[in-house]
Amino acid sequence: HTPTLVKPFSGTYVQRMATEITSTNHPKSIWTWNRTKRGRKVTLYVPYLKAIEKQPGDRWLFRFNGGEFAVNLKDVETILLYGATASLPCEFLDQARKHTIPIIIHRRNMAIPSIFLPGFGCDQDDILTKQILFREDEKKRAYMARTLLRERFRSMERTIPIPARTYRELAQTRNTTAIRLIEARTTKRYWKEWRKQIGASDVGRREDDPLNEALDACSVFASSIVLRWCLYHRLSISHGYLHERTSYPALVYDLIEPYRIWIEDAVAAAFSEVAEPEKDLIPASIEALKKSLEAQIYCHVTRQYCTRAALLHGVVLALRAYLRGDMKRFVVPVEGE
Structure with missing residues (x-):
């Protein structure tokens, strides 16, 4: 459902x-x-x-x-x-x-x-054990990290060209540390060009800035939906595959990666409309993201029309199906023909 x-x-x-x-x-x-x-x-x-x-x-x-x-x-x-x-x-x-x-x-x-977090009951499928075992298997962990990051890169191509050699390097990498280095190198180019295209100053992603604050707020907004479905399906939100540390909701940030483009589009749209970004950018960005989540899109993976928000549940279901062995591959549901 x-x-x-x-x-x-x-x-x-x-x-x-x-x-x-x-x-x-x-x-x-x-x-x-x-x-x-x-x-x-x-x-x-x-x-x-x-x-x-x-x-x-x-x-x-x-x-x-x-x-x-x-x-x-x-x-x-x-x-x-x-x-x-x-x-x-x-x-x-x-x-x-x-x-x-x-x-x-x-x-x-x-x-x-x-x-x-609320307390949840028992899980007869013991999906949590499978999640941890897959995380400890470096080959499987790298495969899942590559799958999520590949979809993230594809969404970036509207802003920057990503050469075929980057995809080949990603496909051949079997170590999650090396995969994160590929991500860092690519996203650095992406943020520089993204800010340039929307007419914003060249500020680092981690610096204090209204755009960064709006991106963070929208990220929490979207991540909270993924978090709810992770808890509902008895997954540990702290044990991710691309993100390594367990001191924050690593799995939630993993699963939101293919859909971060929605957040960036919402913030970019709001930035072009507000007169005072320091005051109005966050609520305007959230409102734009809400409308984006409500939009009807076509998911070619499942061959169905649904809302964008449905994909945030779909990616959790896809992960669960892969961990249970119901699917041989981890297939991320994304929009597109």
Whole structure:
């Protein structure tokens, strides 16, 4: 089953919740509506949270910069708090765990977001053991890293030419350290040309800059969707294949690589429209990314039409199928004819 970003639903509690949220929606707030396998839920993105207060029954009141709204956590799938300064009540955290809701906290200049993970039950397929064993097998690990990076490079070709020798070098490399060196060399060229094409100053990707902050915020936005599906399918988010360290969600950053072009396109589009990037670029970029995720595209791998957001679930399913042995190859679902 693949998630679809849709408009508020009708005839259910979710519709009433959607109406309430929409009526108090601050222009800079961030929302994504999902349909999940178990039912209809909302993935909640709250900007500049000020307070969370308990309401009668199972409802919670969120006060944020621009308004407030009440929600029942059983109807929530994931929560991202951007720029939050409020305290989180222990009872709220307990309820979030009860409903297996991941909570992600991110703010400007925060390199790695804070992630509160719910407890999950048993997995009869023991996919976690297979994930670790594949990671320890350098040949398989390099194969998966090459597969993800190849799709990333293909998306870059709209901005820079990538010579055939780079693809040959990538295909022949059997060491993940060497693969990351190929990535670093190529992405350095890419970021320089990307900034030049959108008319931005030549600033390093890791430096303090409104464009970099918007790229980071959009990355957290998209990564939170992948993170939710990794947890749902009982994968360890800390054990990646291209990204080595286990001190951050390495697997999530692995799986988002083929789709980073959506983030860059959204930020580039927003940059061309806003008058004050320091103030308005992040919300404008998120809004552009939301629209991009909702767009209908054709996936030639599965030969079907779907939303872009569905591919963020599809890549997790593809990884799981490969780890289980249901597929002999790791096939990344991407858009295109």
